[in-house]
Amino acid sequence: MAAPIRFEVRARDGAARAATLVTAHGEVPTPAFMPVGTRAAVKAMSPDELIAMGCRLVLANAYHLALRPGPELVEQMGGVARFMGFKGAVLTDSGGFQAMSLAKINSIDEHGIVFRSHLDGSRLALTPESAVRIQEQLGSDIMMSLDECTSYPVDHARAKASMELTARWARRGLEARRSATQALFGIVQGSVYPDLRRTSAEQITALPFDGFAAGGLSVGEPKPAMLEMAALSASLMPADSPHYLMGVGTPADLIACVAMGYDLFDCVLPTRNARNGSAFTSEGRVSIKHSRYLRDERPLDPRCTCRCCTGFSRAYLRHLYVSGEILAARALTEHNLFFYAGLMREAQAAIASRTYDALSKAFAAGISEVSEQAKDHVV
């Protein structure tokens, strides 16, 4: 039986890799950043705009889609990519993270999670088996194993118990899986404890997953701990499988974590910040509502070629934002995602030419330069 995905490494530079992830819905050049399409829509964006900027893989949330419109409907409509009119691939999370963060939890035990919907209060259960079943109905190209995303701070004993539960759930999810065309990724947990990360990686990578993720990071721990645990987790993953760092992060985080050997990233930062008027640019962050942009005729990012930067001045964007126009959210979201996509393309090129270290240093230098100009606006 053919594998549901193929991961073809084209180049390596240190631990960093440039690869092609081949899915049932097309090829994804990596390293890649996945825009978050919570409810089968990347907020404010049209799917053809994502394709136009080179995005070939988006993330959708199984929890949200399971509640509304329901996995049966999405299945009937041909799967989540077809439902949302996206001519690319989709990764779904397991739903566990949202069930634990958005819903009112009734219980988490060996069996799974029992929670109340944040929409209508109805009582629902999510098990390792149902999480896979729901994602199979959603028809995503990459499914995620149900894990317990360990919160922070947490003591060693509780982190260990949580990690062990994640491993048992991982085995059950793999056994429940029926689809031959959808990949299933396992998740390494262990909070900020190196010994637990090691054990978790041993447990999870011993299982026949199609790829591996580091979870439980960017949940409140200090940045050095995040980077240390991300690096450790990546170093323990098989070299020939895709590595996904969940929920990370800023442009600087991505540059750092590509160097560790991560291939896939997701984060709400570029889309959520955009709706709050905050843009990532080659000169650092720009908070467009600031009065300093009132009469600023320059584009958001002078080095950017996106539709927002070629079409609008900062003065106009500020006017749109202050006026509450939908176009403000559209324009800034498009720019931020274009910026992230461009960063990943630069990373791919640098790895291919074995100059990733230089890119990394230039990026860091750019940040410190920007820091001098606007201290609270660092990328």
Next chain:
Amino acid sequence: MAAPIRFEVRARDGAARAATLVTAHGEVPTPAFMPVGTRAAVKAMSPDELIAMGCRLVLANAYHLALRPGPELVEQMGGVARFMGFKGAVLTDSGGFQAMSLAKINSIDEHGIVFRSHLDGSRLALTPESAVRIQEQLGSDIMMSLDECTSYPVDHARAKASMELTARWARRGLEARRSATQALFGIVQGSVYPDLRRTSAEQITALPFDGFAAGGLSVGEPKPAMLEMAALSASLMPADSPHYLMGVGTPADLIACVAMGYDLFDCVLPTRNARNGSAFTSEGRVSIKHSRYLRDERPLDPRCTCRCCTGFSRAYLRHLYVSGEILAARALTEHNLFFYAGLMREAQAAIASRTYDALSKAFAAGISEVSEQAKDHVV
């Protein structure tokens, strides 16, 4: 001195005309519907999307732009079209309608309107002279004379006084005008009284305006009265000048009023209804939130070729709308404006081939057909 606009009639069919309106910012084929871009943005739309659907003229509101970001800023940024990144022409209203409907009026007298800003309560005055001055700063291609938009119902004596005031203001606006590149249109008032409409038309068309509008309609009067007054007003306007019916209307209204000789229209219906989940289609109105569309794989309008109809199912659009996704507003707005633009293109073609009466009848037949299917969803 060259006229600020030229109006070149290409074909006539009865009173209907197909023409080209030549402005400083390009040519506008008429009959044309102007999307409403209240605050220098057509809500949810990107300016290049308007151009792509053939829209060459949008309306912006002088009242809103005068309050925020202010006419000086727009002037400094090169005028409203350049400010909003729209590669086409812009018509601005005088600000009077919004000053009377949105703001708290302190007084309306011979001098002008004194009101309080709906944004911050500041006390402001709008006179025939300042209305022209503001629009000159905004740099629109077509400016509107300050009028008193007579409310409905109103008795004959008050309607007459209001109409006479509008005529005196019209003269003052013309005298105040300095720009040689911006057209200025006069507005015929007179409420629902034929004798007042006649007198108003005589007064206004005697003045050297570049075009003429019928105002004070679609303000609450019965539809037959609106159509009768619109027809009467149009019949009294010079045949070689552009005719603009303000604030009208539904697709059926547009089809009826093009036959009367109107060339330009504006209305919030296609954009506002879109944001409320209501679409204009070749099969009548579709209220996308309705549960009947839950599993509907068909496009919004099977005969439509817009991005929304070629990319999304009704089921997906309903999901987006119910979920409060920005993409719902985007997709429905784009569809509705595409539908209106298509209707105007059909009108232009029918006038050119002298088959406007047939188009009109086919359109009416389409409506009654639809009425049979969904009584409360008539176009």
